[in-house]
Amino acid sequence: MLFILSQVFVGLSLIMATISIFSKEKRNILLYRIPNTLFYATSFALQGLWAAFGNMIFSMIRFITYYIFKDRNKKPNIYVLIIFIIILIIINITLWSGYLGLLPAIAGLVLAWAYWQDNEKIIRISLLFSTTCWIVYNILVLNYMGIVLESFLQVLQISAFIRYDILKKESLIK
Numbered sequence: 482m483l484f485i486l487s488q489v490f491v492g493l494s495l496i497m498a499t500i501s502i503f504s505k506e507k508r509n510i511l512l513y514r515i516p517n518t519l520f521y522a523t524s525f526a527l528q529g530l531w532a533a534f535g536n537m538i539f540s541m542i543r544f545i546t547y548y549i550f551k552d553r554n555k556k557p558n559i560y561v562l563i564i565f566i567i568i569l570i571i572i573n574i575t576l577w578s579g580y581l582g583l584l585p586a587i588a589g590l591v592l593a594w595a596y597w598q599d600n601e602k603i604i605r606i607s608l609l610f611s612t613t614c615w616i617v618y619n620i621l622v623l624n625y626m627g628i629v630l631e632s633f634l635q636v637l638q639i640s641a642f643i644r645y646d647i648l649k650k651e652s653l654i655k
Contacts, residue, residue: 487527491626494520495633502608502637505645507601511548515541521630530622532582535572536589539565547596562597569593581621588614602646608638 494517501513522537543565550557573586588611595607612635619627644650 483527487524487624488626490520490524490527491624491630494518494524495626495630498630498634499637502634502641505601505651507599507604508548508551510601510604511544511551511596514544515548518544521627524624524627528622528624530578530624532573532576532578533585533618533622535576536569536585539569539572540589540592543593543596556599557597562593565593565597566590581618584614584618584621588612588618602642605638605642605646609635609642612638 497513497517497520501510501517504510504513518537518541522534522541525531525534525537546561546565547557550561569586569589573582573589576582591607591614592611595604595611598604612631616628616631616635619625619631
């Protein structure tokens, strides 16, 4: 029953992630990533995947922090990024579950740096790398909806990259 419930939370995460991907402005990208990561973290907790859970909770806190900075038209300084990287390393050492846990850790480190940037193109490219790490992780832990989520997100991110960064079209969602 917990596994089925965890898959429902992945589905909710997918909805929020989709809205985030098709948001052009960083502020809205960050805003929709907050519930996205909360739902995804919940799914990992229900499956007992604590390293992935820790990484998602950290991601949610990072998104909230970056959102607050963006909402105030400020950029977090390099010390904020360094603190986030140190915290992420501590989380992954504390919740170490073997080499498999390196995939969420690497994805988290890349995204900590990417979302610190003000360039949405860098964010989209980094998301392509991150989702690849999560696809492999979800395959290895047999998280079926996670595989679907990340694969779907990968396709959407490629689509958004082409739309906004190559074709330079307007955003579907501001």
